[in-house]
Amino acid sequence: MKGARAAALPFYAARLDARGRIEPWALEDLQEFAARSGDPYGGRLAPGTEPALSLQLEASEDEPVFLGLAPRELGAWSRALESAWRRFGLERGEAVALFDYGSSPAVFLAAGTYAAYLGRGVADRLGLTTICNDGVASMAGRMVEILRWVRPAALVLRRDVLAPFAEALQTAGLVLAERCRWVAVTEPDGAPPLLETRRYAELWRLPVHRLLRADAACFLAGSDPADPRRFLVEPALYALEALGEGEVAVSARFARTCPAWRHRVTSAGLRLRQATARGAPAALEET
Amino acid sequence: MSAGSATSADPGLRTEPFDGLDRRTPAGLERYWRRRLREVLAIAYREMPFYRRRFDAAGFHPSELRTVGDLARVPLFDKAAVLAEQRRLGRYDVGLERASSDPGLVLSSSSGTKGTTFLAHPPRWRRVQGRSALRAHWWAGLRPGTRFLLSAPAWHSYAAVQTWIAERLELPCVVVAGTYLPRFAGRIVDAMLAFRPRFVTIFLPMVFSLVSEARRRGLVPREVFASVETVTVAGAPITPGMRDALRRETGVQRFVEIAGSTESLLAVECRAERGLHVVPDTCYVEVLDPRSGLPAESGARGRVAHTCFVAWGSTYLRYDGGDAGVRDDSPCPCGLPSPRIKLLGRAEDAFALGARELLPYDVQLAVEESEPSLAGAPCLVLHEGLAEGRLELVMPRPETGYAPGLEDALARALRARFDAPAEVRFVDSLPLLFKGVPPVLSARDLHTAGGGHR
Helix, strand or coil: CHHHHHHCCHHHHCCECCCCCECCECHHHHHHHHHHHCCCCCCCCCCCCCCCEEEECCCCCCCCCEEEECHHHHHHHHHHHHHHHHHHCCCCCCEEEEECCCCCHHHHCCCCCCCCCCCCCHHHHHCCEEEECCCCHHHHHHHHHHHHHHCCCEEEEEHHHHHHHHHHHHHHCCCHHHCCCEEEEECCEECCCHHHHHHHHHHHCCCEEEEEEEHHHCEEEEEECCEEEEEEECCCCEEEEEEECCEEEEEECCCCCCCCCCEECCCCCEEEECCCCCCCCEEEEEC | CCCCCCCCCCCCCCCCCCCHHHHCCHHHHHHHHHHHHHHHHHHHHHHCHHHHHHHHHHCCCHHHCCCHHHHHHCCCEEHHHHHHHHHHHCCCCCCCEECCCCCCCEEEECCEECECCEEEECHHHHHHHHHHHHHHHHHCCCCCCCCEEECCCCCCHHHHHHHHHHHHCCCCEEECCCCCCHHHHHHHHHHHHHHCCCEEEEEHHHHHHHHHHHHHCCCCHHHHCCCCCEEEEECCCCCHHHHHHHHHHHCCCEEEEEEECCCCCEEEECCCCCCEEECCCCEEEEEECCCCCCECCCCCEEEEEEEECCCCEECCCCEEEEEEEEEECCCCCCCCCCCEEEEEEEHHHCEEECCEEECHHHHHHHHHHHCHHHCCCCCEEEHHHHHCCCEEEEEECCCCCCCCCHHHHHHHHHHHHHCCCEEEEEECECCCECCECCCEECHHHHHHCCCECC
16 A cells, blocks of 8 residues: 555655665655755655645755645644653643744644644643744844743753853853753754763753654654653654664654655664553664 | 725725725724724723733823823833833733733744843734734735745744634645745745745845845846745835835735734735735824824824734733834725824934934935935945934945946935935945844944955
């Protein structure tokens, strides 16, 4: 069944092996296909579909690729972010401040207000307040003001604003651990390096969690609060498979508009640990 | 404002009414506003401590509002008052919010150039404000099913209503990675070429960045805009010369100016292009004589104050947002009953030159009228020149059409126009701050902010 669907999509049709299996792919493969074919979706748009939302993948700056999404898919993707936020720990009525672009799933899945056709985002479901500061590093000063007056319980930061934000905090003389409980760091494709998040955890004296993203596959997983080397993956949303030494492919079970099958997760040295109990998260562990 | 009979619309310029509110006569609209003002002021007095205290101190009670003109008895306030209250209370919510503990609350912040204030947007605000903003977009020509290129800055309150409008009109939406700053122009050009949107909303200076980006790629800008029927522009006042230049460059016939603020001012241009109609279910707008504080004559400049009607979340009543502008109460050939305003810039950027008080907008107009090829080019006035009684203007060297002596010719024209000494200097680049090129700056700041010669 999947083989027939794959054959109807030019990107996958070109990646079918003799047994009808899709050869795993990376973002560059999709970009290359998009550039060659002139199709902004890179040959993955289901025939006859007009996506409600077409989103440029943040990591596809040089060769733009778009992801087509339907409302139901946005909702499913937001469940992955919800799992991460729940594990990091938030209480109803608390606020989360986002220092990232509105085109990042760490932002647009957070609230129904941020994405057309999302409906209820994570904050709407968990009863949280959100505030977004855009993703421009020069807005670090405004983020400090958000921290000072809004007093969010948690911050989500784009990796490239870490340094300017740390500097702005220091200039303002604010102690982050006195103002919020945790920070999560995200970047457009892959995960921020553990060494870097550890350094900021030591500097700020609070947990700095990580988000692993592969937007081309609508994939998002948060690090395990007990072990930041592990990313916990919702099995109801994603199918994972080990490809070989340190390589994992992900398929998003909910993606229909632009099916996401066997996308290589861009992060060095990942080992897959499938869930041992029904419904429990699978883990991707950095080696 | 005048309260006469319904205006007779010019068929070629007529705005298709969104609903019955657009079909009212000016007198009918005034009755609507009087009712809405009484409602919102009563809510504010009952539920918002910020206003109750201020109304009591001014000896005003909402039940005393008999006419729209009685609004002048309501105390004005500005951002400094909100910042002071924020400091006093030690929190963002200062008592002018309603339903701010609703689940799913989204906050947005002001730009932060004069200190950051915060606005609360509960889901009920989004529904009511969304419908009113839909009226504004309807006037601008947005219709169901139109492919819509979204600006995705989730940080701005406009993002919240934009997504609501998209859902309500079932618009296929395209979201470009990043944000709406010139360095992302390439991504927007890519998206426009790939998706061919009919309706684009954009920060005005970005349209010029898109034109430059198209040229940089060796494209004719018209190719990039080929599918676009309407571009709504915000963030800066468009001048007639800019509009003509953009029409010429892009081939898009309709550039619609929208004036909006996070504090819920909203006004939109119609096809007559004689000012921006106040969106009547979002706000009531006054233009106040800066000396008397009373409503200025129709067409006279003053400070802009607005009172918003969406009493959910942060509710700004008689708020002086720091803009200078005009209000025109004369009938509009488009048939809409609400008065028109034009925001001309920040009041704090006004400066004296000779016997005149000017805004950077006046300089922009003078530049494009003297030298049409410079329409839309950013200009920066240096403080040092003003301190010596002369206009010292710095502009980026034109990408095309530069002829030696252009600076001198323009300076001569400006001297004649303003009856004051004037100099013009072309540089490689101007500094780009948060809201675009700052209109008035010191020479030292020009260099430290990254402008000047490379």
